[in-house]
Amino acid sequence: MADRKVDRLKKKISDLTPESVNEIKNFLNELKYQGFSDLREFIAHLESRDDLVRVQEEVDPELEVNAILDRLARNDGPAVLFENVKGSTLPILGNVFGAWRRVSWAFASEDFNQLVKKRSDSLATIVTGRNKDILLAAKSVGFFNKIRNLRKAMKATDWRKSYAELRESASMLPIQIPGKEVPCKEIILTGDDIDLNNFPLIKCWPQDGGKYMTLPLVITRDPETRGLNLGIYRMMQIDKDKLCIHWLPQKHGNRHYSKAEAVESEMDVVVAIGGDPALEMAGVFQLMPPVDEFMVAGMMKGSGIKYAIAEDSDLWIPAGAEIVFEGVVKPGERVDEGPFGEFNGFYSPVKQTPVFHVRKITMRKDAIWHAATTGMPITEIHYMSKAMERLATEMAKIFFPNLVDINLTYESGTLYTMVVSITKSRIYEAQEIMHFLWSFAAQSPYVTNLIVVDDSVDVHNLGEVFDAICRHARTDADFIITPRGLADLEKPTTSPRGVGARLGVDATEKWPEEGIREVPLDIVEPNSDIVRNIKTRWKEYGESIRDVAVRVNGTALTIIVSLKKQKAYEAKDVISYFREMTAGSNHGINVIVVDDDINVHDVFRIFWAVSVHVRPESDVYFPMRRVDDQQKGLYGFGMDATTKRRDEGMVRDVPDLIKMDKEIEEKVTRKWHRYGFR
Numbered sequence: 001m002a003d004r005k006v007d008r009l010k011k012k013i014s015d016l017t018p019e020s021v022n023e024i025k026n027f028l029n030e031l032k033y034q035g036f037s038d039l040r041e042f043i044a045h046l047e048s049r050d051d052l053v054r055v056q057e058e059v060d061p062e063l064e065v066n067a068i069l070d071r072l073a074r075n076d077g078p079a080v081l082f083e084n085v086k087g088s089t090l091p092i093l094g095n096v097f098g099a100w101r102r103v104s105w106a107f108a109s110e111d112f113n114q115l116v117k118k119r120s121d122s123l124a125t126i127v128t129g130r131n132k133d134i135l136l137a138a139k140s141v142g143f144f145n146k147i148r149n150l151r152k153a154m155k156a157t158d159w160r161k162s163y164a165e166l167r168e169s170a171s172m173l174p175i176q177i178p179g180k181e182v183p184c185k186e187i188i189l190t191g192d193d194i195d196l197n198n199f200p201l202i203k204c205w206p207q208d209g210g211k212y213m214t215l216p217l218v219i220t221r222d223p224e225t226r227g228l229n230l231g232i233y234r235m236m237q238i239d240k241d242k243l244c245i246h247w248l249p250q251k252h253g254n255r256h257y258s259k260a261e262a263v264e265s266e267m268d269v270v271v272a273i274g275g276d277p278a279l280e281m282a283g284v285f286q287l288m289p290p291v292d293e294f295m296v297a298g299m300m301k302g303s304g305i306k307y308a309i310a311e312d313s314d315l316w317i318p319a320g321a322e323i324v325f326e327g328v329v330k331p332g333e334r335v336d337e338g339p340f341g342e343f344n345g346f347y348s349p350v351k352q353t354p355v356f357h358v359r360k361i362t363m364r365k366d367a368i369w370h371a372a373t374t375g376m377p378i379t380e381i382h383y384m385s386k387a388m389e390r391l392a393t394e395m396a397k398i399f400f401p402n403l404v405d406i407n408l409t410y411e412s413g414t415l416y417t418m419v420v421s422i423t424k425s426r427i428y429e430a431q432e433i434m435h436f437l438w439s440f441a442a443q444s445p446y447v448t449n450l451i452v453v454d455d456s457v458d459v460h461n462l463g464e465v466f467d468a469i470c471r472h473a474r475t476d477a478d479f480i481i482t483p484r485g486l487a488d489l490e491k492p493t494t495s496p497r498g499v500g501a502r503l504g505v506d507a508t509e510k511w512p513e514e515g516i517r518e519v520p521l522d523i524v525e526p527n528s529d530i531v532r533n534i535k536t537r538w539k540e541y542g543e544s545i546r547d548v549a550v551r552v553n554g555t556a557l558t559i560i561v562s563l564k565k566q567k568a569y570e571a572k573d574v575i576s577y578f579r580e581m582t583a584g585s586n587h588g589i590n591v592i593v594v595d596d597d598i599n600v601h602d603v604f605r606i607f608w609a610v611s612v613h614v615r616p617e618s619d620v621y622f623p624m625r626r627v628d629d630q631q632k633g634l635y636g637f638g639m640d641a642t643t644k645r646r647d648e649g650m651v652r653d654v655p656d657l658i659k660m661d662k663e664i665e666e667k668v669t670r671k672w673h674r675y676g677f678r
């Protein structure tokens, strides 16, 4: 494999382009390391790349650590090892995945995007059972029967390719290590020696309900099939030997628990801190059983993940783990969890979650604690989720070959707004992909807004995406609203029962059968009367409008208004106000209303507000403009992206936005250089 690549690179040397230079650099870097089996190896690698800072200054696990991690992740900062943690002898490692390059390195790669593409073949092999005939033949009973079937299968398939694929897949399968050889069993604690207070769980945000494990690898088995699952679900400490597990209903851990609960049985759970960084990253992948995280982590990394068996159950533990908590969850036992500062910028509501009883702790003598951070995007959890997006894109292509790319937008917390591009091959295919994606994986129904564009549009360039919406999406036909469905409970507009609406926008170019082909609208000139009129006249509305920005693209004009709402549904009045002001123009007019604490020029925050506050069934207003009587197309929309009140149909209060205490922020600013950061 390497030889072929070397030959190819040698050829390229005679004709060096910047891309080939990069490819050579990446290949040489990848040659230097073949992946990391635990955090120590990864720390050494990060240090060799000058991407880890050791902090000797004492830090407080209550708020200070997270304030630092949050700042580092927002500023493309390095990973950090806090060696002097108040109240604990264990160091805390953090911000490991708070930059895309480190996400890539975790898989022994220089570019995770390229890696996923490279590995998509192996994925297809697993998912489609491509080598099924050869495998079936190999399993036939009887020597002569086996030979005959193998010969038949080899003739029918490209067996050399199959053999190479199978060999590659096999080399990536997990490898079992004898229990006594794994360092995370150097110390074993039971009974009264179990005390979670000796570990540096962190309190992340001021209103959090308690101290948390923020990067636990929670491992369970399906009580029926015995299939294994590893997921990252935060855990809040409730006692010296108990934590609650925040696994959402759709997650595999919870599904396993429901099955155990249905037969009133306890369920074994192990929780690992640390391990092979590729396996830690795989904790965020949503996979469909029987494919599990150990397998996919190995496949992505290119070599098998090492595991051992837990002390008191048949659960696997990562051989590279730092600490393993073994225990059980009991049927029917729930306690309050939260609030917790979430990935969407809000505190999550308090929920009833099961209790994990720690019965045994096994750990290394010099164990390292590993913590991750989350909060208003973009922070560490969002980079981790982006890795899932890359993998999901390749998996979705197996089932929907016309799919080209996906952007699960950072702005929406990498959940609520997704953009997808397709190579359109038939009419209304955009709608097909919407339905496919909304049901593709356990997490997909929680995508609120799904925008489909043609493959000529770069899904990662939201300016281009917005242009496509303005040009090709007729609000009467291409804004498709599902008024009620499953929705994310953490989203402020979701009802307490977990119900919300979805919006699909078909922003692909329309075919004759689909209606309008040409956009019969006029181009907006940035200095035209209409633009000047809006900019000078908006103040006439009154005190509650604080600021207005006008964005012009092609035939569309988008007015962004920041509003200090004085009464229910005032945003609707504001939308009508601008609609009347622009009446008679032949453009697509959009009006987006946001709260007054949002800067009307901050495109990221506006996009965030639209993603978290707009209820598609009641906060999207059209028509803004009827164009051309013959074609009957409607372009332009109004969106109320302000925080919703109870008298606007909300059945619960919108939770508080996450905000760090001012004193902590000041302390961190003051000590920044003392910590050792540049």
Ligand SMILES: Cc1cc2nc3c(=O)[nH]c(=O)nc-3n(C[C@H](O)[C@H](O)[C@H](O)COP(=O)(O)O)c2cc1C
Residues within 6 Å of the ligand: 214, 215, 229, 230, 231, 232, 233, 234, 235, 246, 247, 248, 250, 251, 252, 253, 283, 284, 285, 286, 287, 372, 373, 374, 381, 384, 385, 442, 443
């Ligand atoms: C740092 C971090 C924290 C997370 N916390 C939670 C959580 O508390 N609850 C949850 O259900 N998912 C959480 N997730 C997302 C899950 O790990 C992810 O959806 C994963 O696919 C779940 O595994 P499963 O599909 O096998 O259930 C978190 C992810 C990360 C990266």
